[in-house]
Amino acid sequence: MEPRTPRPCTDGPFLVADPPRPVRGCATCAELNGLRASAQAEFDRSAEVDANVRLRRHQREEHAV
Numbered sequence: 153m154e155p156r157t158p159r160p161c162t163d164g165p166f167l168v169a170d171p172p173r174p175v176r177g178c179a180t181c182a183e184l185n186g187l188r189a190s191a192q193a194e195f196d197r198s199a200e201v202d203a204n205v206r207l208r209r210h211q212r213e214e215h216a217v
């Protein structure tokens with residue numbers, strides 16, 4: 153058992169050490185995750201960050217992460 157202490161808000165979109173993980177069965181998560189994957193494949197750092205930001209925001213709104 154481990155207490156679920158929320159981590160302090162380090163919400164700098166450019167300091168994403170721990171990218172959000174797509175939620176199973178969610179089309180939007182899958183889509184944004186795909187965007188991020190292709191950005192990574194193309195070494196497009198800004199597109200990658202953008203996809204992470206969008207994925208995070210989507211998860212916050214839709215999945216209450």
Ligand SMILES: [Zn+2]
Nearest residue numbers: 175178180181
């Ligand atoms: Zn989702």
